[in-house]
Amino acid sequence: MPKKRIIxxxxxxxxxxxxAMKKDKNVYVIGEGxxxxxxxxxxxxxxxxxFGKKRVIETPISENGMxxxxxxxxxxxxxxxxVHQRVDFALLALEQIINNCAKAFFVSNSKHTxxxxxxxxxxxxxxxxxxxxxxxxxxxxxxxxxxxIMPSMPRDFKGMMxxxxxxxxxxxxxxxxxxxxxxxxxxxxxxxxxxxxxxxIKNGKDLTIVANGYNLLExxxxxxxxxxxxISFDLFDLNVIQPLNTDSIISxxxxxxxxxxxxxxxxxxxxxxxIVTRISENCLENLKSKPVRIGLPFMPTPSTRFLxxxxxxxxxxxxxxxxxxxxxxxxxxxxxxxxKNNIPIDVPDLSFKGPF
Amino acid sequence: MISNNNLKSLYKDILKIRIVEEGISxxxxxxxxxxxxxxxxxxxxxxxxxxxxxxxxxQIVSNHRxxxxxxxxxxxxxxxxxxxxxxxxxxxxGRGGSMHLFDQNKGVLSSVPIVSSAIPLxxxxxxxxxxxxxxxxxxxxxxxxxxxxxxxxxSLNYAKILSLPILFVCENNLFSCFTDIxxxxxxxxxxxxxxxxxxxxSFLDGNDTINIFNKTKKIISEIKKNKQPQFILLDTFRxxxxxxxxxxxxxxxxxxxxxxxxxxxxPLKKMEKLLISKKILSLKQISDIKxxxxxxxxxxxxKCRKKKFxxxxxxxxxLYA
Numbered sequence: 001m002p003k004k005r006i007i008x009x010x011x012x013x014x015x016x017x018x019x020a021m022k023k024d025k026n027v028y029v030i031g032e033g034x035x036x037x038x039x040x041x042x043x044x045x046x047x048x049x050x051f052g053k054k055r056v057i058e059t060p061i062s063e064n065g066m067x068x069x070x071x072x073x074x075x076x077x078x079x080x081x082x083v084h085q086r087v088d089f090a091l092l093a094l095e096q097i098i099n100n101c102a103k104a105f106f107v108s109n110s111k112h113t114x115x116x117x118x119x120x121x122x123x124x125x126x127x128x129x130x131x132x133x134x135x136x137x138x139x140x141x142x143x144x145x146x147x148x149i150m151p152s153m154p155r156d157f158k159g160m161m162x163x164x165x166x167x168x169x170x171x172x173x174x175x176x177x178x179x180x181x182x183x184x185x186x187x188x189x190x191x192x193x194x195x196x197x198x199x200x201i202k203n204g205k206d207l208t209i210v211a212n213g214y215n216l217l218e219x220x221x222x223x224x225x226x227x228x229x230x231i232s233f234d235l236f237d238l239n240v241i242q243p244l245n246t247d248s249i250i251s252x253x254x255x256x257x258x259x260x261x262x263x264x265x266x267x268x269x270x271x272x273x274x275i276v277t278r279i280s281e282n283c284l285e286n287l288k289s290k291p292v293r294i295g296l297p298f299m300p301t302p303s304t305r306f307l308x309x310x311x312x313x314x315x316x317x318x319x320x321x322x323x324x325x326x327x328x329x330x331x332x333x334x335x336x337x338x339x340k341n342n343i344p345i346d347v348p349d350l351s352f353k354g355p356f
Numbered sequence: 357m358i359s360n361n362n363l364k365s366l367y368k369d370i371l372k373i374r375i376v377e378e379g380i381s382x383x384x385x386x387x388x389x390x391x392x393x394x395x396x397x398x399x400x401x402x403x404x405x406x407x408x409x410x411x412x413x414x415q416i417v418s419n420h421r422x423x424x425x426x427x428x429x430x431x432x433x434x435x436x437x438x439x440x441x442x443x444x445x446x447x448x449x450g451r452g453g454s455m456h457l458f459d460q461n462k463g464v465l466s467s468v469p470i471v472s473s474a475i476p477l478x479x480x481x482x483x484x485x486x487x488x489x490x491x492x493x494x495x496x497x498x499x500x501x502x503x504x505x506x507x508x509x510x511s512l513n514y515a516k517i518l519s520l521p522i523l524f525v526c527e528n529n530l531f532s533c534f535t536d537i538x539x540x541x542x543x544x545x546x547x548x549x550x551x552x553x554x555x556x557x558s559f560l561d562g563n564d565t566i567n568i569f570n571k572t573k574k575i576i577s578e579i580k581k582n583k584q585p586q587f588i589l590l591d592t593f594r595x596x597x598x599x600x601x602x603x604x605x606x607x608x609x610x611x612x613x614x615x616x617x618x619x620x621x622x623p624l625k626k627m628e629k630l631l632i633s634k635k636i637l638s639l640k641q642i643s644d645i646k647x648x649x650x651x652x653x654x655x656x657x658x659k660c661r662k663k664k665f666x667x668x669x670x671x672x673x674x675l676y677a
Contacts, residue, residue, distance in 0.1 A: 028487070054487070060517065065476045065510025072480015075465060076415070078487060095507070099470055100477060105677055107456045109449035112466070113677040144675055168677035243676075 004185040009157040012186045013043040013119075013175070016161035017081065019190050021051055024079060027165060030057040030070060031083030031119075038355060040083055041121070041180050063092035067118070071100045074114045079165060087120040087174070088131045101170045102145035113168040117161070122176045122264075124214070124312070125346035126356045129303030135265040135296070138274075140172045141242040148242040149195050150174040150264065152216040154184035156239055159193030166192060174241075176213045176264070177356065178348040197245035200252070204232030206326060207258035210249055210275060212238040214348070215262045218315045225319065225338050231326060238271065246275055250282045257288035258325050262313060267295025292321050305346040315339050358566055360636045362408070366565050367627045367637075369404040371646065373427045374624050375653045380440065384601035388661055389440040391453030396424035398563075398595035401623035402527050403428035405568025406495060406588075409576045415465040416495045417478040421594075422457045422467035425497050431459040433653070437660045444666045465494075472498065472505035475524075479511045482520035486583070493579050495523045501532035503546055512553050515585040522585040523576060524550065527562060530591070533598045534609045550587035562592030563621045566630070593618035 007015070021027045029047055031040070035058045039045045047056040059066045063084065070080035084090040090097070097118070104112040123132040140148045147169050151157045157179075164171035198210070202223075211219050216237050226233070234252040253259050259279055261272035272293040279291055294313045302308055316336055323329055343349060377395045384393065396403065403424035407416065410429065418425040426436060432447065439446030440454055448456050455469035465481055468474035478496035485492045502508050503526065515522045528546060530537050537546070550557045558575065560568055568590065575586050595618070597604035605615055631637040637645075 060510070060514055062507075062510030062514060064507045065479070065514060068473070068476020068507065068511070069480040069483055069514065072417075072465070072477035073484045073487070074480070075477065076481055076484035078484055095470065095473060096476065099473055100466075100468060104466070106673070106675070107448055107452045108458060108460075108466075109447075109451055110674060110677065111458075111460050147676070 005188055006183050007154060007186050008180065009151075009154040009182050009184075010042040010180040012154045012158035013161055014045050015186070016158040016165070017044070017047065018050065020162060020165040021047070021055065023190070026077060027079045027081065028055040028057060029081045029083065030059055030066065032059055032061060032089075033085055034058060034083055040085065041177070041355065043180070044083070063089055064096050067093035067096040068100065070116050071096060071104065071114055074116045075104060075112045079115045081117045081119065081165065083119045085121055086123050086132050087136055088134050090118065090120050097146070098143050102143045105169065106145060114170045115168045116170045117164045117173060118170065119173045119175055122174055122213070123356060124176070124178055125348070126354065127303040127305070127346070128301065128356060130300035133301045135174065137174055137241055137265045138270050141244065141271060145170065146242060147171040147195060148174065149240050150176070150212045151239050152179060152213055152237055154182060154186045156193060156199075156237075158186050159191050160195055160239065162190065163192040163195045167195065171195065174213070178214050178352075179217075181348070181352060182217065195240050196243055198240055198248065199237040200234065200248055201237050202233060202235035204234050204256075206231050206233055206256060207260060207322065208234045208236070208249065208252040208256045209260050209262070209322075210236045210238050210272070211262040212241070213264040215264055215313060215318070218318055219262070222315050222319050222339070225335055226322060229328070229331065229335070231322065233322075241271055244271070244274065246278045249275060250279060253279050254283045254286045257286050260292045260294065260321055260325060262318060263293065263295030265296060266298055267293050268298040270295045289325050292325055294318065294321055305344065309345050314345070358570060362569070363566070363631060363636055366404055366408060366569060367631060368645065369408070369428055370400045370565065370624050370627060371649055372433070372653070373400045373403070373424045375646075375649050376427065376433060376437070377423060379653055379657050381596070381601040383657060390442060391440060391455075392599050393440070393454045393601065394421040394423075394599050395596040395601070396421055396594070398618065398622065399527060399529060399592045400424045400428075401563050401565040401568055402525065402590050402592060403497070405565045406523070406525055406572045408569055409573045410463065410493070410495065412461065412463050413490070414492045414495065415463045415478070415481040416497060417465050417474040417481070418457070418467040418497045419471065419474055419499060419502070420455045420467075420469035421499070422455065426457040426459065426464050426467070429459070429464050430462040431457060431464045432462070434656055434660075435459070437656050438663065441660045441663065442665065443660060443663045445663065450665065472502040472507045475502065475508055475511045479515050479520060479522060482515060482522040482585070483518065485521050486518065491580055493521045493523055493576055495525060497525050497527065499532070500526065500528040500530065500537055500546060501540065502526070503549055504540060512550060512555065516553050516555055519583050520585055521579050521583055523572070523579055524555075524585065524587040526587065526589045528589060528591050529594045531594075531598070531610065534607070546589060550589075555585050555587050557587045557589065560588055560590045562590030563618070563623045563626065565623050565627055593621075595619065595622075
């Protein structure tokens, strides 16, 4: 076995972009800051050096206009990768995203395709607050015509990015800032990965867990504790939010009889609400206990860590939800102690010093 | 100097548009064309004068009032009228209706009925030409209200920064629905705005087809040569209501003197007068051309009206490419 190559997710994104741009001269990168010294947290590193300013394009602060430009050029045959350093800035471009980007294929009787990738970075921690940490996954997933993906592992960041760039449809990539520095094994070569359905990454018997983004890592981190209690679960990485394909989740729940969905975004009207609805429509009779949704409370993100403490679900909330659904609540205090608690709540790990 | 053939050709295009739109107006009450319509009657000179200088690879984008632009650029009239009737043979297969006319073969890239929404798409087409070093021009048709939207400024700004081959054509018909431009913009804003972006700007009479044709011929060759955007502002007037098949002057939102002035300035009448005075066409010849077009276009309406919608059904429509 050759030694596995370990890189970070931001390096994986960078690598995918370079490969795609080498493969297809119609691919270009555009956004506020793509050429600046911080290089979008390293994800656009070296692009200008390799491909020049013609294909790596710095823009004025005009989100809606730039999105329209990307869409128009995509209708003509180019393949833009547009980058927003925060989801929140892209809200200025919702008009173009929802009216033109999502509908061009439909309204042109399938003649126009819009092969655009829109990277939206989700902020978290260090006081990002109400307008630098919105996730809004279900908002984008509400729009017919858009694909919405949220990779969690470095390998997926590369493979799914490459698939998104190749895809003839508009793809929104929700990129959690706390995942950029996560390391993992990533093949060096070109490969593509499914962006049409969720990825089942663990098999077990007691319950079904659906999570994505940073939450998925938290589930993986408490896995050992759960296994030591004899608890095993099916785990789905909902890294493809739209098209929302729930067939495999439904089959899993038919087997386990229990489901916990962890939303990256709001619990209220979140993706989990739709998944649980489909479970109740398709296999209510198989449920051994009430379905459980975990997600953000229905309020803007507070800046201070003293309030943000209760805002995001964490390993403890997830662990407790699992123990509750399995009626093992009496073990809570014992198991909670096994969770490492030495990290401040507003950083992913102690080495993370920004930029945020 | 404009050739007699060009004069005749400009006239015929205006006439074609007028007959199609009068055809819509006459038949709309039958309630078979069941989509909103925004007639261009009175504003045809701009579409025809500009588009006559474009080839099929040049791209245009338009707005809710897109009939004239579509026809002037060579868009398929049969597919257009089918679209009005909601037929599957319509240019968008019945998905868009009258406000989303496009024709890929003829360079009608897109029409978007959200004010200003098509402007950045046109900038994208200009960007494509520059990216591929293709010597074409993207023409963006916009109304006077479009300059009240933020994305107009974003587009103008970046078209200039990137030196894109784009012609902005602003048709000022003085009213946005019922609201006078005076209630919406400071005086003369519309005349100054493109200049502040250092974009070469021309002011033309929007109903003077020949002048529009001559001037845009020069402007478009400049754009193709210098790779710099330009802007034309043209005053004009819509003779019918904002949306619908009728005149709405009984509502008294526009000064009757103004209406009279623009009615006299009708681009079709002006062209006919000129052709006769220059003895390029006789009254009889004009009347024959009109009859010929009328019969042809009437037949299209009749055929389209009779057509049955031939699928696909809703479930067969693909959401993704």
